[in-house]
Amino acid sequence: MSNSPTTPGLAAGRLAPAVLAENFTDLHPALDRHEAQVAADRCYFCHDAPCMTACPTSIDIPLFIRQIATGTAEAAARTIFDQNILGGICARVCPTETLCEEACVRMEAEGAPVEIGRLQRHATDRLMARNDHPYQRAAETGKRVAVVGAGPAGLACAHRLAMKGHQVVIYDSHPKPGGLNEYGIAAYKSTEDFAQAEVNWLLGIGGITVETGRALGSDLTLAGLQQEYDALFLAIGLAGVNALSVPGDDLATDAVSFISDLRQASDLDNLPVGRHVVVIGGGMTAVDAAVQSRLLGAENVTLAYRRGPEQMAASQFERDLAASNGVRILTNVRPVALHGDAGLREVELEHTSTADGTLRGTGETFRLPVDQLFSAIGQTLQGAPEGLEIDGGKIRVDATGRSTLPGIWAGGDCASGGEDLTVTAVAEGRDAAEDIHRALIHDSEGNLLLLQTTGGRSDG
Amino acid sequence: MADLTTNFIGITSPNPFWLASAPPTDKEYNVRRAFEAGWGGVVWKTLGEPGPPVVNVNGPRYGAIWGADRRLLGLNNIELITDRDLQTNLEEITRVKADYPDRAIIVSIMVPCEEESWKTILPLVEATGADGIELNFGCPHGMSERGMGAAVGQVPEYIQMVTEWCKKYYSKPVIVKLTPNITDIRYPARAAHAGGADAVSLINTVSSIISVDLDTLSPEPSIDGKGSHGGYCGPAVKPIALNMVSQIARDADCGGTPISGIGGVTTWRDAAEFMVLGAGNVQVCTAAMTYGFKVVQEMISGLSQWMDEKGYASTADFVGSAVPNVTEWQFLNLNYVTKAQIDQEACIKCGRCYAACEDTSHQAISMSADRVFEVIDEECVACNLCVNVCPVEDCITMVELDQGATDPRTGRKVGEYANWTTHPNNPGALKAAE
Ligand SMILES: Cc1cc2nc3c(=O)[nH]c(=O)nc-3n(C[C@H](O)[C@H](O)[C@H](O)COP(=O)(O)OP(=O)(O)OC[C@H]3O[C@@H](n4cnc5c(N)ncnc54)[C@H](O)[C@@H]3O)c2cc1C
Ligand SMILES: Cc1cc2nc3c(=O)[nH]c(=O)nc-3n(C[C@H](O)[C@H](O)[C@H](O)COP(=O)(O)O)c2cc1C
Ligand code: SF4
Numbered sequence: 039m040s041n042s043p044t045t046p047g048l049a050a051g052r053l054a055p056a057v058l059a060e061n062f063t064d065l066h067p068a069l070d071r072h073e074a075q076v077a078a079d080r081c082y083f084c085h086d087a088p089c090m091t092a093c094p095t096s097i098d099i100p101l102f103i104r105q106i107a108t109g110t111a112e113a114a115a116r117t118i119f120d121q122n123i124l125g126g127i128c129a130r131v132c133p134t135e136t137l138c139e140e141a142c143v144r145m146e147a148e149g150a151p152v153e154i155g156r157l158q159r160h161a162t163d164r165l166m167a168r169n170d171h172p173y174q175r176a177a178e179t180g181k182r183v184a185v186v187g188a189g190p191a192g193l194a195c196a197h198r199l200a201m202k203g204h205q206v207v208i209y210d211s212h213p214k215p216g217g218l219n220e221y222g223i224a225a226y227k228s229t230e231d232f233a234q235a236e237v238n239w240l241l242g243i244g245g246i247t248v249e250t251g252r253a254l255g256s257d258l259t260l261a262g263l264q265q266e267y268d269a270l271f272l273a274i275g276l277a278g279v280n281a282l283s284v285p286g287d288d289l290a291t292d293a294v295s296f297i298s299d300l301r302q303a304s305d306l307d308n309l310p311v312g313r314h315v316v317v318i319g320g321g322m323t324a325v326d327a328a329v330q331s332r333l334l335g336a337e338n339v340t341l342a343y344r345r346g347p348e349q350m351a352a353s354q355f356e357r358d359l360a361a362s363n364g365v366r367i368l369t370n371v372r373p374v375a376l377h378g379d380a381g382l383r384e385v386e387l388e389h390t391s392t393a394d395g396t397l398r399g400t401g402e403t404f405r406l407p408v409d410q411l412f413s414a415i416g417q418t419l420q421g422a423p424e425g426l427e428i429d430g431g432k433i434r435v436d437a438t439g440r441s442t443l444p445g446i447w448a449g450g451d452c453a454s455g456g457e458d459l460t461v462t463a464v465a466e467g468r469d470a471a472e473d474i475h476r477a478l479i480h481d482s483e484g485n486l487l488l489l490q491t492t493g494g495r496s497d498g
Numbered sequence: 499m500a501d502l503t504t505n506f507i508g509i510t511s512p513n514p515f516w517l518a519s520a521p522p523t524d525k526e527y528n529v530r531r532a533f534e535a536g537w538g539g540v541v542w543k544t545l546g547e548p549g550p551p552v553v554n555v556n557g558p559r560y561g562a563i564w565g566a567d568r569r570l571l572g573l574n575n576i577e578l579i580t581d582r583d584l585q586t587n588l589e590e591i592t593r594v595k596a597d598y599p600d601r602a603i604i605v606s607i608m609v610p611c612e613e614e615s616w617k618t619i620l621p622l623v624e625a626t627g628a629d630g631i632e633l634n635f636g637c638p639h640g641m642s643e644r645g646m647g648a649a650v651g652q653v654p655e656y657i658q659m660v661t662e663w664c665k666k667y668y669s670k671p672v673i674v675k676l677t678p679n680i681t682d683i684r685y686p687a688r689a690a691h692a693g694g695a696d697a698v699s700l701i702n703t704v705s706s707i708i709s710v711d712l713d714t715l716s717p718e719p720s721i722d723g724k725g726s727h728g729g730y731c732g733p734a735v736k737p738i739a740l741n742m743v744s745q746i747a748r749d750a751d752c753g754g755t756p757i758s759g760i761g762g763v764t765t766w767r768d769a770a771e772f773m774v775l776g777a778g779n780v781q782v783c784t785a786a787m788t789y790g791f792k793v794v795q796e797m798i799s800g801l802s803q804w805m806d807e808k809g810y811a812s813t814a815d816f817v818g819s820a821v822p823n824v825t826e827w828q829f830l831n832l833n834y835v836t837k838a839q840i841d842q843e844a845c846i847k848c849g850r851c852y853a854a855c856e857d858t859s860h861q862a863i864s865m866s867a868d869r870v871f872e873v874i875d876e877e878c879v880a881c882n883l884c885v886n887v888c889p890v891e892d893c894i895t896m897v898e899l900d901q902g903a904t905d906p907r908t909g910r911k912v913g914e915y916a917n918w919t920t921h922p923n924n925p926g927a928l929k930a931a932e
Contacts, residue, residue, distance in 0.1 A: 072891060080567070083789045104796045108765040113799035495499070 052335025092141035115165030129159035171242030176203035176493035187273035189217020191450025194467030200245035211253035276417035286376030293414035312409030319414030321351035439470030500805030511538035518781035519606035526590035535791035539602025544579035558719035572734035574708035630671035636702025654689035661693025699758035703729025736762030747776025766800025774820035851884035
């Protein structure tokens with residue numbers, strides 16, 4: 039290894055391979071059986087449990103924890119998957135500190151919640167290791183549904199539809215399915231190629247075909263899909279990114295594509311990272327880009343956010359994660375220019391203040407040396423088909439996921455409503471599937487068209 | 499998935515989990531919600547005579563003991579039978595049974611020990627359409643002082659007599675609920691059998707004083723500075739109940755009377771243990787009172803997972819399957835020799851095994867300066883205390899010595915099966931061996 043954290047400019051292999059490997063292991067390692075037992079014992083089995091309400095997919099958390107406590111982690115996993123078929127990835131990536139664990143009554147009692155996320159992982163790992171898919175399909179309905187986007191929303195929708203007996207084809211423009219599970223989530227949250235393993239396991243239900251490298255807007259058209267299928271679910275996420283819009287912004291790198299490269303790298307040793315890295319933004323993506331830059335061996339990583347710490351979208355846990363990994367967090371600063379002739383040299387930042395809700399520059403600026411600047415100031419909807427109503431930059435849908443065009447549903451990040459989280463995408467995909475199913479088996483007067491055998495748990 | 503449908507004395511229910519006669523089953527509202535939550539059946543809270551209902555105390559009626567983290571381990575109560583009007587209860591039972599034909603509804607009854615009283619109430623209960631009755635011969639407080647409940651349950655002749663009346667005036671199954679407050683549970687069970695009972699259920703609560711307030715010096719629950727003994731139930735009574743169930747299951751004179759197991763059932767495991775020891779189904783009270791009706795979902799999923807793992811298709815496949823393994827001490831194999839073994843990888847070095855063994859047992863665990871704990875095979879009598887006190891499951895295990903191996907403690911070779919009846923130290927050995 040010739041490079042080190044202080045090697046100037048962009049360089050790969052700043053850390054020894056063993057150190058790199060160690061840096062990118064599980065952020066929340068799996069609980070072994072004993073640890074799970076101890077953690078499960080702490081659950082009070084609350085009535086109408088607040089954790090359950092806080093979970094966007096409404097998993098029956100007290101029940102699954104009690105099932106772990108009584109030695110039946112497999113039954114616990116079924117309780118989870120009944121509500122959230124991507125319970126495996128959610129156990130790894132959910133910001134539980136702002137969801138179920140924040141609501142845990144133990145927070146009130148002693149400031150330490152039951153470790154719901156890790157218990158969920160314990161249970162789902164156990165059942166998934168068995169390699170027999172726990173659900174079976176209802177008899178074929180003869181109906182066909184197209185899902186565009188193989189991220190969590192699309193996958194959850196496809197699984198539920200397949201279970202109800204419909205045929206589903208998922209189209210995705212990327213070479214691999216999984217959406218941001220595969221291309222976006224921080225590497226230390228989804229280790230050992232979990233995203234692909236989970237997709238394969240999920241497809242075990244049958245009745246789903248995945249066609250990758252197929253994009254709506256190029257080789258697929260809305261009209262074509264409408265003609266070929268009985269219903270359409272759009273789950274295309276947010277494929278665009280906001281530009282910095284300051285002089286020199288062509289020298290910046292989109293944080294999402296950096297993370298995507300990192301996730302797809304076959305050998306992290308070959309992935310270059312700057313000695314001095316600056317990340318612009320205050321959300322999960324900004325934190326992930328900053329932390330992973332440090333873990334790759336960048337010497338100085340600064341996260342610069344234009345408002346105060348309270349306004350950051352990243353949770354306290356994530357800010358602490360960044361700080362404990364040596365990321366310097368600057369707040370109330372914004373970039374005004376990127377400098378450098380033959381490549382990026384410096385970023386010029388301006389202090390800000392907020393008066394009456396309006397953010398203003400104070401005029402005072404300073405410069406930081408920078409070899410790599412990541413922009414993480416938000417993703418945008420891209421490639422939404424013509425004719426759909428847009429609401430706040432997203433496809434307008436009602437509570438059941440129906441868009442403003444008949445026969446077209448949408449969910450996940452691309453659709454209005456809900457936070458941009460994996461678990462929310464799953465909930466929206468699942469609920470849209472239920473509504474699509476209702477629509478497919480009834481006529482316009484609401485009469486039942488087909489009598490069905492019920493799909494569901496393959497053990498009954 | 500395994501089929502949990504259970505046929506108990508001709509009464510089918512979708513699963514073997516019934517709610518025991520107690521507050522959870524005291525009214526229509528509760529029972530409907532219990533059925534919606536998934537309970538297979540209920541034994542309605544005990545009904546009394548027509549006329550003015552009994553009254554309960556108006557202060558606290560329950561007390562409790564807790565384990566670590568305030569887990570409820572035992573509950574004690576001074577509550578009486580239903581304090582609601584008989585007619586109201588009967589109407590509610592009729593309605594609920596009509597709406598839930600697939601669930602079991604058993605009506606618990608306690609009226610004075612006179613034929614006329616039973617002759618009066620039984621046709622009223624029969625008219626509800628309920629699936630059977632349970633005779634509450636078990637309540638240890640309040641009613642027993644009035645010659646009912648445990649006062650009947652402690653006199654086998656009375657049990658037989660009342661059971662006979664019930665078989666005479668009621669056409670459906672009769673279950674006799676037994677009190678554990680008796681020296682040998684087999685006598686009341688035999689009496690129930692002799693009286694023609696279709697089944698026995700046990701245990702009702704154990705007479706108890708759960709605690710004393712050290713400031714007021716009143717037993718708890720305290721009613722105006724005084725307390726009275728109550729009935730004890732919950733996880734703490736399970737071992738007592740398991741033993742009594744197995745005693746009846748093994749008793750030839752009980753004639754294979756079906757058993758409904760009660761006492762501390764809290765998880766699917768508890769239920770499975772009752773059932774392998776001979777209970778055809780189980781009844782639950784405290785677990786529902788502690789955690790709400792939803793606990794039954796864990797019981798259902800857990801029992802079916804276990805049945806699938808073991809390859810049991812129905813509950814009948816395993817009911818009583820552990821009974822042949824319950825024996826008398828004198829028949830236990832004295833040549834079964836084991837030694838404790840500590841898994842050094844799993845050991846967290848708390849030293850609890852050392853303290854237990856060194857101070858109170860056989861000085862068979864050594865402790866090094868760097869806190870390595872090891873079993874001294876020459877001293878270990880295999881008492882199992884270290885296993886029981888170790889906080890890490892499976893860290894200390896008992897390893898069996900093969901036949902022919904030498905036990906380092908006794909210097910003797912491990913022989914073939916031999917028990918106390920033939921042991922040289924047994925003065926009656928020769929006789930027993932004949
Ligand atoms: C860097 C980063 C880190 C994140 N970390 C977390 C986290 O830790 N925890 C968390 O809960 N959430 C996290 N999120 C948010 C989370 O990943 C998203 O909310 C979630 O993936 C949304 O799911 P989705 O199915 O709507 O969209 P996506 O996962 O974005 O999937 C959309 C899919 O649609 C495909 N697609 C797009 N356009 C087309 C088209 N025209 N034709 C065909 N296919 C198309 C894409 O290829 C993609 O596969 C993170 C997001 C980012 C960007
Ligand atoms: C508050 C309370 C009231 C009870 N009332 C009755 C009753 O009316 N009739 C009866 O047969 N048993 C009664 N029992 C006993 C229960 O039915 C059951 O036998 C006992 O609680 C043991 O089961 P458990 O450990 O699951 O609670 C009562 C128990 C409690 C806690
Ligand atoms: S089994 Fe008993 S005697 Fe043996 S080591 Fe353990 S406590 Fe000591």
